Amino acid sequence: MxxxxxxxxxxxxxxxxxxxxxxxxxxxxxxxxxxxxxxxxxxxxxxxxxxxxxxxxxxxxxxxxxxxxxxxxxxxxxxxxxxxxxxxxxxxxxxxxxxxxxxxxxxxxxxxxGGWFVWRPQDREPVLLVAGGSGIVPLMAMVRARVAAASRAPFRLAYSVRTPGDTYYSEELRHRSRADAGLDVTRIYTRATPPDWPVPPRRLGLAELSTVAWPAEFAPTCYVCGPNSFVESVADMLVALGHDPARVRTERFGPSGR
Amino acid sequence: MGIVSPGFHGRRRSARPHLPPGQYLEKGFPVLSAGPTPRVTRDQWEFVITNEVGRRYRWTWQEFLALPGETPTVDIHCVTQWSKLDTVWQGVSLDVLLADVETSADFAVAYSYGGYTTNLPLDDLLDGRAWVVHRFDGNELDPEHGGPARLLVPHLYFWKSAKWVRGIRLLSEDEPGFWEAAGYHERGDPWLEQRYRGD
Missing domain, CATH: 2.40.30.10 (Translation factors)
Known part of the structure; x- marks a missing residue:
């Protein structure tokens, strides 16, 4: 100096x-x-x-x-x-x-x-929302904002919970997944499923995420929110699937696993 | 004093530690990152200081480890209201890294693998108050916490302690970083509770 x-x-x-x-x-x-x-x-x-x-x-x-x-x-x-x-x-x-x-x-x-983990009604690109547990909250605000703004941006929501009883906004999501054109909702149960659910409890893995997520070449904006270990895993998988890390926005809570 | 919340008592601790205003004590180590965790290998890693006329001072991982090290034990304060006391790190003081850097700049922008940036007055990086650290609690720094190496500026809110730090640009004019452009305070002194723009 x-x-x-x-x-x-x-x-x-x-x-x-x-x-x-x-x-x-x-x-x-x-x-x-x-x-x-x-x-x-x-x-x-x-x-x-x-x-x-x-x-x-x-x-x-x-x-x-x-x-x-x-x-x-x-x-x-x-x-x-x-x-x-x-x-x-x-x-x-x-x-x-x-x-x-x-x-x-x-x-x-x-x-x-907070000015980064936000969705604006004028945003038109495809949106991928991935929620773990209570991480659904800010993503639900986006789902609701899309409707409120009559936006036609295509949304896909993947929502992972432990059991059906842990699902927030359950009725509203059921309704919206039918009523909101351009909104797809996928549920993942990690500990227990509803009766007659077609697959056993499992974590969101690469194969399923690649089906749920928009292809990377669609350049969606991805919002991932949940416990740190969940967000870390999903964000890594999105990057592995070819998504630009700059388009993967995360919000985490809780400590690291180590 | 604000309005009273009826029926709220809080959880007092008998020996409440001395924390900055609005902070609570955290025993774990929460992770906050705006995007995916960058994976940087140590043989590709570099740290570069660029002064205001564009001169570059560069260290490889091996060169960085060969610098005189320190083991600061410090309290850290996150703007999301948790504080963690007596955290133990190992790294190199910015006083060492800046020792031979010619500059009359007043400002610095730290930049990271993955694209994160944060701005600081250069003074906040000097006088034994800032380090580039590569070990936490005796272990290699986990990527989630900023490994291979992160900035450590514990007297400011922790978003200033850029994870995955790759270099520092020295500037004559201040330039907002990632969170600073998104509404956070430009300096971030936890004792003055400078959380958001205008605090």
Whole structure:
């Protein structure tokens, strides 16, 4: 290095800070025994893109706070903001949000956050969505945004869950896979299948993914969301199938397996 | 203090560690990456520093390993709100890598195999505060965590610690990296809670 120590770089023009807003719980829907959809009313909500998330902040009476990030489950719709929260057994925030938080209660949220794992209604290329478990949430926002925007972009969704009872949005997906022209839904069960399911429980492997996914030469945008080990495996397979890594967008949660 | 959430008590710990605002303690090691994990072999690996007039300073894997090493034990803070304490790494200080680099640049962009970028003021890479690390917890750095080698800048949010780092470009003008262009803060000091643009 040459020259004297430098002053820290000056901040450039300050952008507007994303504020914390007070949201009120308007409605709940239980998706599974351990996952609950929260419909929030957030006055002055600025709107968001499918795939984005929010930070949620809880404050106890003595001022103690805890916060976590959650994906938005539905496209922008005025002051309505929809999250689906999976209860983590030893969690600090998710047990409150799924078991204690009641209609009419306030909570603070900040967002929208994230500008990469997003689908925009003007995007026209084919889309592949691959969800593992609760990773369906931001992908469901994309499926719903496609309908809301009357988009004709062809979508394929592969949704892997342990058992039928772990499926989020089960009825809606059943309905949409018939009603939404241009949306194909494939389900994968890894531990137990519904009765009369044509194949035994199995993990999403290369052969099946190559059938479900658009051919690489269609240059789809691929969105993969789920636990880290699932995302790692699917993203590697997509690259092996010839998809451009730059078109494979991932969102992961949880620790590495090692 | 924000509005009170009725019935929320939180899980206090008797000896709460000193964490930056809004962070919680994580025992595992979560993985966050925007795309597939690049697979880079060590015999193809290189690390290149390019100064603001285009001069390149390059190290192969063997040359990099031959540099004087350090074993920093540091706390890391992810913008998604987890912190992990006393993580043990092994690598080479940026002070060593930059020692013979001629520059009067104020800014740096780290770039990675796979296309990731992140920008930092050059000062944040100096004075024993930044490393290129190739081992974690005594083992070779796993590809999911950025192996063969990643940047480690623990005093900033962890997205600045670019995984699969391939080089650093030194610049006279600041240039936003991947997350910085997507709405994250340009500096990312966890103690000032600089998470998103405008914080």
């Amino acid at each position: 040459t020259g004297p120590p430098r002053e820290p770089a000056a901040r450039r023009t300050a952008a507007a800070r994303i504020p914390w807003r007070v949201a009120r719980l308007a409605e709940v829907r239980d998706e599974t025994p351990s996952a609950r959809t929260l419909v929030l009313d957030v006055p002055q909500w600025p709107g968001h893109l499918a795939g984005q998330r929010v930070d949620v902040r809880l404050t106890a009476e003595d001022g103690y706070t805890a916060r976590r990030s959650y994906s938005l489950a539905a496209p922008t719709d005025g002051a309505r903001v929809v999250l689906t929260v999976q209860r983590v057994a030893d969690g600090e925030v998710s047990p409150y949000l799924t078991q204690v938080f009641a209609v009419g209660d306030p909570v603070e949220i900040r967002g929208p956050i």
